[in-house]
Structures are given as C-alpha cells and as structure tokens.
Amino acid sequence: MRxxxxxxxxxxxxxxxxxxxxxxxxxLAMIIWGGGFLKPQMLFDMLNDNAFLIIIACxxxxxxxxxxxxxxxxxxxxxVTMVGVMILNGSMLNGIQTALGAPDEFRIVIAAxxxxxxxLAFGAVQGYLIAYLEIQPxxxxxxxxxxxxxxxxxISVDPQKAPQNLMDICQSRIDMPLLGSPxxxxxxxxxxxxxxxxxxxxxxVLVFILLRKFRLGRNFYAVGGNMQSALMLGVNVKRTRFLxxxxxxxxxxxxxxxxxxxxxxxxxxxxxxxxMNAIATSIIGGxxxxxxxxxxxxxxxxxxxxxxxxxxxxxxxLRDPWWQSITTGAMLCFFILLQSVVLSRxxxxxxxxxxxxxxxxxxxx
Amino acid sequence: xxxxxxxxxxxxxxxxxxxxxxxxIFLLVIFNLIxxxxxxSIGIAANNNGYPVLQGNLVSILNGASELVILSxxxxxxxxxSGGQDISVGAxxxxxxxxxxxxxxxxxxxxxxxxxxxILCCIVAMIFGAFNGTxxxxxxxxxxxxxxxxxxxxxSVAYWINGGATPTVESPIITxxxxxxxxxxxxxxxxxxxxxxxxxxxxxxxxxxxxxxxTVGINQGAARxxxxxxxxxxxxxxIILGACxxxxxxxxxxRLSLINHETILINxxxxxxxxxxxxxxxLGGGKFRMVGxxxxxxxxxxxxxxxxxxxxxxxxxxAYKAIVIIILVVLGSPVVKEALSRFWNRLSRNRxxxxxxxxxx
Numbered sequence: 001m002r003x004x005x006x007x008x009x010x011x012x013x014x015x016x017x018x019x020x021x022x023x024x025x026x027x028l029a030m031i032i033w034g035g036g037f038l039k040p041q042m043l044f045d046m047l048n049d050n051a052f053l054i055i056i057a058c059x060x061x062x063x064x065x066x067x068x069x070x071x072x073x074x075x076x077x078x079x080v081t082m083v084g085v086m087i088l089n090g091s092m093l094n095g096i097q098t099a100l101g102a103p104d105e106f107r108i109v110i111a112a113x114x115x116x117x118x119x120l121a122f123g124a125v126q127g128y129l130i131a132y133l134e135i136q137p138x139x140x141x142x143x144x145x146x147x148x149x150x151x152x153x154x155i156s157v158d159p160q161k162a163p164q165n166l167m168d169i170c171q172s173r174i175d176m177p178l179l180g181s182p183x184x185x186x187x188x189x190x191x192x193x194x195x196x197x198x199x200x201x202x203x204x205v206l207v208f209i210l211l212r213k214f215r216l217g218r219n220f221y222a223v224g225g226n227m228q229s230a231l232m233l234g235v236n237v238k239r240t241r242f243l244x245x246x247x248x249x250x251x252x253x254x255x256x257x258x259x260x261x262x263x264x265x266x267x268x269x270x271x272x273x274x275x276m277n278a279i280a281t282s283i284i285g286g287x288x289x290x291x292x293x294x295x296x297x298x299x300x301x302x303x304x305x306x307x308x309x310x311x312x313x314x315x316x317x318l319r320d321p322w323w324q325s326i327t328t329g330a331m332l333c334f335f336i337l338l339q340s341v342v343l344s345r346x347x348x349x350x351x352x353x354x355x356x357x358x359x360x361x362x363x364x365x
Numbered sequence: 366x367x368x369x370x371x372x373x374x375x376x377x378x379x380x381x382x383x384x385x386x387x388x389x390i391f392l393l394v395i396f397n398l399i400x401x402x403x404x405x406s407i408g409i410a411a412n413n414n415g416y417p418v419l420q421g422n423l424v425s426i427l428n429g430a431s432e433l434v435i436l437s438x439x440x441x442x443x444x445x446x447s448g449g450q451d452i453s454v455g456a457x458x459x460x461x462x463x464x465x466x467x468x469x470x471x472x473x474x475x476x477x478x479x480x481x482x483x484i485l486c487c488i489v490a491m492i493f494g495a496f497n498g499t500x501x502x503x504x505x506x507x508x509x510x511x512x513x514x515x516x517x518x519x520x521s522v523a524y525w526i527n528g529g530a531t532p533t534v535e536s537p538i539i540t541x542x543x544x545x546x547x548x549x550x551x552x553x554x555x556x557x558x559x560x561x562x563x564x565x566x567x568x569x570x571x572x573x574x575x576x577x578x579x580t581v582g583i584n585q586g587a588a589r590x591x592x593x594x595x596x597x598x599x600x601x602x603x604i605i606l607g608a609c610x611x612x613x614x615x616x617x618x619x620r621l622s623l624i625n626h627e628t629i630l631i632n633x634x635x636x637x638x639x640x641x642x643x644x645x646x647x648l649g650g651g652k653f654r655m656v657g658x659x660x661x662x663x664x665x666x667x668x669x670x671x672x673x674x675x676x677x678x679x680x681x682x683x684a685y686k687a688i689v690i691i692i693l694v695v696l697g698s699p700v701v702k703e704a705l706s707r708f709w710n711r712l713s714r715n716r717x718x719x720x721x722x723x724x725x726x
Contacts, residue, residue: 129691129695133700133701134698134699135694135698136642136648136694138450139638139642139648139694142638143686143688143694145635145687146684147684147687147688149683149684150682150683150685150687153680153681154684157680268680276513276516276517279510279513280513280517283510289509289510320525321521322524322529323521324521325517325518325520325521326518326522326525328517329514329518330518332513332514332517333500336500336504336506336511337504337506340506341504344505
C-alpha cells in the first residue's frame with residue numbers, strides 16, 4: 001500500500017469545501033424547514049430542472065481548467081433546443097424521416113444527431129480561432145454567444161412547441177426503487193428522475209475519468225497551469241486547447257438536447273444567462289479561472305449548492321423576485337472570498353493572471 | 366537601411382493599434398455610401414417642441430453610442446490596470462439609474478433634485494465600483510469573477526430599489542438631458558460625451574494617472590518597486606468606471622423617461638468589452654489608448670445602425686454582428702497579421718529586388 005504523504009492538492013481542498021458546504025446546507029434545510037426538503041423528490045427535482053446546467057458547467061470546467069473561457073455555451077444550448085423542437089414538430093428536416101419511411105419517433109434520433117453536430121461545429125470553429133489563430137477566447141466566444149442568440153430568432157421568431165406524443169417519450173420518468181414519499185392519501189409515490197439526469201450523470205463520470213486517467217485530461221491541467229512549461233514538456237498546446245473547446249461545444253450541444261427533452265418548447269429566451277450560472281457553479285465547485293485547478297465532481301456539487309440556496313430562499317418566505325439573485329450573488333461572493341483566502345494562506349495568493357489573457361500575443365516580455 | 370525598415374511596416378507603430386477600428390469604420394462608411402449615397406446626409410427639422418434640431422443617420426449613430434462610449438472609456442482604464450474586464454457595468458448602470466429615479470420620484474422634479482439625484486447615484490455607483498475594486502485589488506480575484514457577483518445580483522438590486530416597479534419620470538428637464546436642450550440643435554447625450562472626453566483628456570494631461578495605470582497593468586511588481594501604490598490605482602480605475610456607469614445610466618433613464626431594471630442597457634457590458642478589444646487594446650492589461658476604444662464603440666454603433674437601416678429585425682442583429690466581429694478579430698489576430706506582413710514583405714521585395722540591401726544588414 002502506497003502511503004500518500006503529500007498535502008492535499010488545491011483541487012481536492014476546494015472541492016471538499018464545496019461538498020461539505022452542500023451537505024451542511026441541505027442538512028440545515030432539512031432540520032429547519034423540513035417539509036419539502038425531507039422528501040427525496042426535492043433533490044431529484046433539482047437534478048431534473050438543472051440537468052442541462054450540470055452538463056454546460058462540466059464544459060465550462062474543462063475549458064477553465066485549460067485556462068480559457070467559453071461563454072457561448074448558453075446560446076448553443078438555446079439554439080440546439082430551438083432546432084430540436086422544430087425537428088420534433090416536423091417543421092425542419094422532415095424530408096429525412098419521410099425518405100426513410102421511419103416512424104415519428106425517429107425524429108428524436110435526428111434531433112440528437114443534429115444537436116451533436118451543431119455543438120461540434122461551434123466548438124470546432126471557436127477552438128480553431130482560439131487555439132490556432134491565438135485570438136482572445138472571451139471575444140470569440142462572445143461572438144459565438146451573439147451568433148447563437150441571433151440564429152434562434154432567424155430560424156423562428158415565434159415560440160415552437162414539440163408534439164405531446166414525442167415529449168412523453170423524452171420526459172418519461174424513471175422511478176427510483178426504495179425511495180419515495182407518501183402523498184396525502186398515504187399512497188407511496190416513488191421518486192423519479194428523467195432521462196436527461198442520467199445523461200448528465202454519465203457525462204460527469206466520463207469527464208471525471210477523462211480528466212483523471214487520460215493523457216488528454218492531464219494535458220488540460222498542464223496547459224492551464226502553465227502554458228510555457230507545458231510547451232517545454234512537449235505537450236501539443238494548440239491541439240490541447242482546440243480539443244478543450246471542441247469538447248466544450250460537444251457538451252453544450254448535448255446540454256441543448258437535454259434541455260429540449262426537459263422543457264419541450266423552443267423560445268428565444270431559453271437558457272438565458274445560463275453561461276454565467278455555469279461559470280458561477282464551476283467557481284463554487286472549486287475551479288479557478290486562472291486554469292490548472294478544478295474538478296467536475298466539485299462542479300456537480302456546485303450546481304446542487306446553488307440550487308439548494310435558491311430553494312431555501314423560496315421556502316423561507318422571501319418570495320419577492322429579487323431575493324433569489326441577491327442571495328446567489330451573496331453566496332458567490334462568499335465562495336470567491338473563501339477561495340481567495342484559502343489559496344493565499346497556502347502561499348498561492350500571487351498574481352492570478354488568467355492564462356488566456358497572456359496568450360494574446362501582444363505581451364511577450 | 367532606415368528607409369528599408371520604415372517601408373516594411375504599414376503604418377507608424379504608434380498608431381498601428383488604431384488601424385482596426387479605423388478600417389472597420391472606413392469599411393462601414395464605404396458600404397453605406399454604396400448602398401445608399403444619402404445615408405450620411407444631415408438635415409435640420411423641427412422636433413416635437415418646435416425647435417430646429419439636427420437629424421440624420423450620422424446624428425443617430427453619434428447619439429445612440431453615447432452610453433457605450435462613456436462605458437468603454439471607463440472599461441479601458443479597468444482593462445489596462447487590472448488585466449481583466451468588468452462585466453457588471455450594465456447592472457451597475459441599472460442600479461445608478463434606479464437611485465436617480467428614486468430621488469426624482471421623492472419630490473417635484475426641479476433642477477436641484479436632478480443634480481442631487483445625479484450626485485447621489487454617482488456616489489452609489491462609485492461605492493459599488495469600489496466594492497468590485499476591493500475584490501480585485503486587495504483580494505486578488507480575477508476581475509471577471511469578482512464582477513460576476515454584481516452581474517448576478519445587480520439588476521435585482523435595482524428592482525429592489527424601485528420597489529418592484531418600473532416607474533416613469535416626466536419633466537422638461539429630463540427631456541432636455543435625454544434628447545435636446547431647447548435652442549441647441551445637437552442632442553444632449555453627444556454633449557455629455559464630449560464633456561466626459563474632455564475631462565478624461567484633462568486628467569491624462571495634468572496627472573500621471575495614465576502612466577501609472579499602464580505601469581501597474583504591465584508589471585505590478587515593478588510598479589510597486591517604483592513607489593506606485595498598485596492597489597490604489599486599480600481601486601481608482603474601478604471607482605472611475607463606477608462614475609462612468611452612473612453617467613451612462615442617467616443618460617439612458619433620461620432618454621427613455623423610465624427605468625426598467627431588466628432592459629436598461631442590457632448586454633452593454635459585452636459591447637463595451639468589444640469596443641475596448643476592437644480599439645486595439647490588449648485585454649491582458651498594460652498599454653492602452655482611449656481613442657481606440659471610443660472609435661471602437663462608434664464602429665459598433667455604426668454597425669448596428671447599418672443593420673437596422675438594412676431592415677434586419679432587432680433580434681437578428683446579434684448574429685450578423687457576431688460575423689463582423691469574427692472577421693475583424695481574425696484580421697487583427699497576431700498569426701494572421703504576421704502572415705499578412707510576410708506576404709507584404711515578399712510583394713515589396715519582388716517589386717524592388719535590387720534596393721532591398723541585404724548586404725547592409
């Protein structure tokens with residue numbers, strides 16, 4: 001047995017703080033407010049509503065570990081949702097289905113393929129421009145955000161709705177064994193989750209394995225930690241950054257698919273500001289924008305923490321619409337300060353200049 | 366030798382960073398003139414109150430860009446000093462506008478209450494700016510993350526200040542600030558921009574702020590060794606940006622005569638950062654040129670107005686804007702620039718094969 005004598009790494013420390021805070025918060029909520037928090041369905045509903053957020057937070061985590069940023073994920077999600085819904089209700093790409101003579105259910109497959117293709121296209125273009133042409137990621141992905149949002153209204157100005165029979169398949173519930181809560185009549189209602197949650201959880205595990213065990217994942221950390229050293233060590237920096245953005249685009253496309261399966265309607269305001277929520281949850285989960293530090297498990301708990309706070313705000317009677325955002329901001333402030341203090345006490349409180357800003361090519365001193 | 370060297374670069378190095386915004390504006394002007402020769406004609410017409418005022422697309426471009434120009438001036442300072450961007454300017458402008466409206470609604474709207482409201486909203490915005498600045502300067506958090514806090518909750522704070530309503534303010538004074546002062550044919554927001562620009566020019570002329578900001582942005586450690594209080598300089602940059610936000614918020618409130626926390630200056634933080642980047646300033650901090658950002662802001666507004674003039678629906682504008690942005694930054698990217706200048710060199714060498722004195726080198 002190998003004994004680990006080295007101190008806990010920054011990644012693990014920040015992640016365990018987040019997990020600890022989530023557990024404490026949820027336990028407190030159960031004790032103080034009880035009610036809904038005691039039912040397992042509450043937790044699963046949080047997952048159901050935020051499956052897409054978990055996925056785009058994963059993509060943000062990958063990109064942020066690489067020392068870059070991607071703020072286009074929210075608009076890619078919304079665009080994919082719109083396109084997917086239009087495929088489902090037959091107003092787009094209907095020819096493929098009729099040509100194959102396939103049943104209506106086949107449209108879901110087409111939607112999934114198109115979702116992945118759109119995501120890959122966004123990721124590839126942005127990744128190429130950022131990694132090989134060395135343009136600042138913020139500007140490129142900002143353009144991606146504008147493009148995605150603009151395309152939604154170009155495709156369709158009116159809100160679209162998916163047909164009910166297909167949505168029933170998409171939203172089919174998976175009952176959880178042994179978990180559930182009695183309703184008013186005393187009948188046991190089993191707790192349930194949607195397919196999207198399973199996809200999200202599988203992706204979290206896959207990304208976790210990728211970051212832990214595969215060379216590509218380790219390269220992400222190396223490039224984010226110090227691009228120069230990574231280059232010296234023989235890491236193909238450009239390709240690594242390109243792949244990070246490609247992966248992020250792919251995940252955003254899948255997130256769009258999951259979002260579509262959850263809401264079943266295309267709308268220009270879908271997933272508004274979700275990119276900032278994703279950044280926020282990544283930060284809460286212990287990922288640093290400077291790059292090189294982060295973990296998807298932390299991000300997953302970051303999403304849960306954020307949702308728990310929002311649920312607590314609603315349950316505790318602060319029903320005015322502004323309280324949710326204000327408490328989210330306050331919590332974000334708390335976590336950011338916590339990270340800053342923790343890292344500076346550990347002697348890493350030097351100047352945090354994000355790596356992607358250094359690569360602008362203008363400053364080569 | 367000297368001659369050969371100067372021939373190699375397109376423009377003097379000092380002004381090369383203004384190239385991108387100028388090319389962008391130039392292309393847009395040419396495009397518009399081809400499309401509609403009378404696009405930039407300026408006419409004089411009577412407005413609702415019967416005063417003669419200037420009208421035309423050029424005036425509406427200059428007028429509409431006012432808030433963006435003021436914000437991009439402040440954003441340039443923050444970017445240069447801290448090497449990051451403030452994404453909370455829109456939210457901060459919403460807060461400032463709410464405070465302004467709150468003061469105006471507390472009594473009759475007179476000249477004094479407008480001045481008092483402006484001073485109060487300026488102070489509030491500067492306090493919030495100082496909050497952002499403290500997080501960045503003292504706690505050494507990246508600016509984008511630090512301002513994400515205010516970005517998340519700023520508009521809700523504005524909503525809370527308004528008490529969950531979207532109040533309107535009607536008064537001749539408000540109209541005078543938002544559109545025209547009676548007797549002066551130029552829209553007032555343009556005058557405010559000119560005044561703000563003059564104030565910044567005077568600050569840079571008579572103080573060392575510009576130099577200090579650049580020094581802190583380029584190398585914080587070296588700045589400290591030279592006796593510059595880098596924490597204070599960063600804080601100051603954010604406080605100045607706060608003041609800029611309050612001016613922008615006030616202009617927008619006066620222009621629309623109402624405050625809507627959800628829609629006031631929405632997405633302007635993105636445009637302001639874009640203006641700084643198009644202006645040729647490094648988003649990594651250090652050297653800056655405020656003129657570049659101002660030109661960048663006008664280029665963005667000109668693009669928007671051009672698209673509107675081409676009957677593009679306002680919701681679709683974003684997509685076309687994105688394409689133009691991508692083309693611009695690809696042209697300005699270091700790799701493409703290098704390739705272009707290599708290409709240029711080869712062209713000029715082919716033209717004058719004898720004079721390129723390789724022996725002298």
